[in-house]
Amino acid sequence: MVEIAAARHTDSREVGRLIGQHLAGTVPKAVWALAFCGGKHDPAAFLDGLRETLGTLPVVGGSAPGVIAPPLISYAGFEAAVALFGEEDPGGPILVDHGLAEGEREAGRRLAARLDAGGWASQPVLLLYDSIACRAPLRLHPASPLVQGLRDVLDRPGAPAVIIGSGLITDLNLGDSWVFDGAGVAKHCAVAIPLGQAFEVVTEVMHGCRPASSFMTITRIEGAEVFELDGRPAYEVIIEWLGGEAALPGLSLSLTLGAKHGDPFAPFDENAYVNRLILGADRARGSITIFEPDFSAGEQVQVMSRDNQLMLDSVRRGAAAAARRIAEGESPALCLYVDCAGRASVRSGAEREESGLLCEILPKGLPLFGFYSGVEVAPMAEGPSMPLDWTGVLAVVRRRSR
């Protein structure tokens, strides 16, 4: 079974050392490690501390505003968590592409081509990349072209690729991001790990957004920048809808646009929505920029409210469903929780941490390992894998039934 350790310390090397000491000797033939460390840490010093006991083991992962590794659930920026994998555990070759800056879709295609060439195309894939291409001015590596690049090669008719992953960030303010690429610390980098033919991934995607407006039609969009809604400047439409600029001092990461799939007038079902956080607004250009460039002109969207009660209810439902599935099938090798950083109570204002609620509902003793993320990637309702915003993705990795 995968061994997990977490710690918190203001010294970067020391936190790595503490975790390494805890994990030393727990996995007889450790093959690789999945590690996330808080954004206030020096990632190189963290790796040095970890390697004092774990040696030259490949380490993948990267920055995270916080970790979810019970009993430690924290996002102060000084945490770290590591999962250690042995020969019998999920995980295959570590495929790395350092060309994210030259084009995310091409990077996705290159990774997928290597997965295909290696005979790993049909396996579930863990995908990690650094979200922040540039800190100032803020520019992201969008997930949708990267995931689309992978799907271009890996999707088969009737069998879409199963991709679980995250766009990594250092903190809740989107300060920066980095990736552990198996050898060290990298930027503009995507890492893909096939989890093994013997393993399947069962996901529960938990949202918490609910429509707060009527439908609007995107009438002009360029990439991730929405210029017009219903034929009018998008910025004006949103501000007017809100009740003026004073009503919400900053739109960044406060509002979400949601596109409903299927019957637009069907009763509310959170799984029918693809939500995109508004990253910023430009008064001069009259535009709003969303996290991903995957909406298109003609698409109908609604402003979504991040409903904390709905979020917690969604976690209760999702965790209970996961617990039932776990009870019915093989014991999981890993329960990976990729949790949008915006769901942390310091950002959402929720009465409690939804990640803590998840940990309470899931059976004790599971190999539960999670982290706070910028973008989550998961299959939508057994459909294609896609980037998601403001979601918690619980991926249960277990051996396929014989």
Added chain:
Amino acid sequence: MDMTETRQMRLKREIEYYRRECNDLGARLIRLQEEQSRAFREARRSRTVARLIREAYGLIDGTDSPEALRARLLEIVLESTQCDRAALLSRREGSNQFDILHVLGFGNDVSLAAVSLQDPPRFFLTNSSTLLNEQSHAITAILRIPFVLWAYDPGSGLAMAVGNASEANVSRPFEPEDQELIEGALSVCIDVLHRKQLEMELQRAMVEAKAGRDAHANFLAGFSHELRTPLNAILGFSELIREAPEGPFDDRYREYAGHVYDSGSHLLQLITEILEFASLENSGTVPLDEKPVDLDAVMTSVVQSLQSLAKEAGVSVSADRFARPVRLLADQRALRQMLTNLVGNAIKFTPPGGTVGVSAALDEEGSVAIRVADTGIGMSMEQIPVALRPFGRVASAYTSGHGGSGLGLPICLSLVEQHGGRLVLDSEPGTGTTVSLLFPAGRSLPAGDAVS
């Protein structure tokens, strides 16, 4: 207009009505949620000081060093305020320079230089409305980020700064109301650090007091024997002389008188050393009568005065003469005493047939080193600190019959340090011991008139 058209118009108006109400309700909901999030963050931020107070006593007990304590205090502040960086600073007395005691949030191990602040304010903040001036520039330069909260306490000289790289999302602009937060956090830190300092000083004092008690107990245990032995000899032999029958004063009584004299001399030396050491302990120093001293003459004189002791012990004692006269600015009495103690110890701890040599050297910078080297029983590394400790006596089969106050070396150490010098002791069991008195360059003088 027929009924269908009327109904359609009505439906259209109804849909439009619900659409408007839905949008209005939705917008209100969004605003309410943002207010709730903001209120939650503010509540969390306002609990910073309460949390610091709550954890303070636990921090004092749980952390080993002030450095670890400072790190933990800053960590609590950063976590509660969701800020990016924090620093604790201390003002140098009588200066505008602030030393940075601890920083958090830089990621890599950064070493920050001292900061100069003219008229440091007790409270300061920067936000996007702040005008840039020398003071705002100096304060933001501490954490190297634009948005900073600052508090300074003139009484303790400590200051705290917390800051953010942006004013967005969880990091709202700093406001004047944040003064309570930063000053409260600084106050708790000052109190906790002060308590930790007191705790450490108390522990040190307890260790010293225990060492003193142990030394006192050792002294009482060992020294009473040292005092009683010569006193018993004086009383015993003088009684024999007193009760001698009338008659000529033969050799036996001369021998008894000799024992009385030796015991009395030994007793006098013990008492002199104790009084000397007590004087050094009480006043910290003895007044030095510093004059140019002929080093050669003092060394020769001391060696000559101890020749009878050396002869009795079967040990050869000699002093090297300088090629040219060397004068030392020193208290002659203290110098004689140091050399007498060192040469006397060397003779005491050297078996018959051994040698004790006294030498002095002047190096190129003008520092003077006086060395007393013996071929005696020597000491192990563990025994050296014992020998240098007041009343500490190195026990061995050879020394068991050689009583002493255990103050000779401590007195030498104290006197040479009063001259700005050092005492260095090198020793190897079975080979011998070399004690060096090292005087700083300023004390060596050109050849000329000297006290000898």
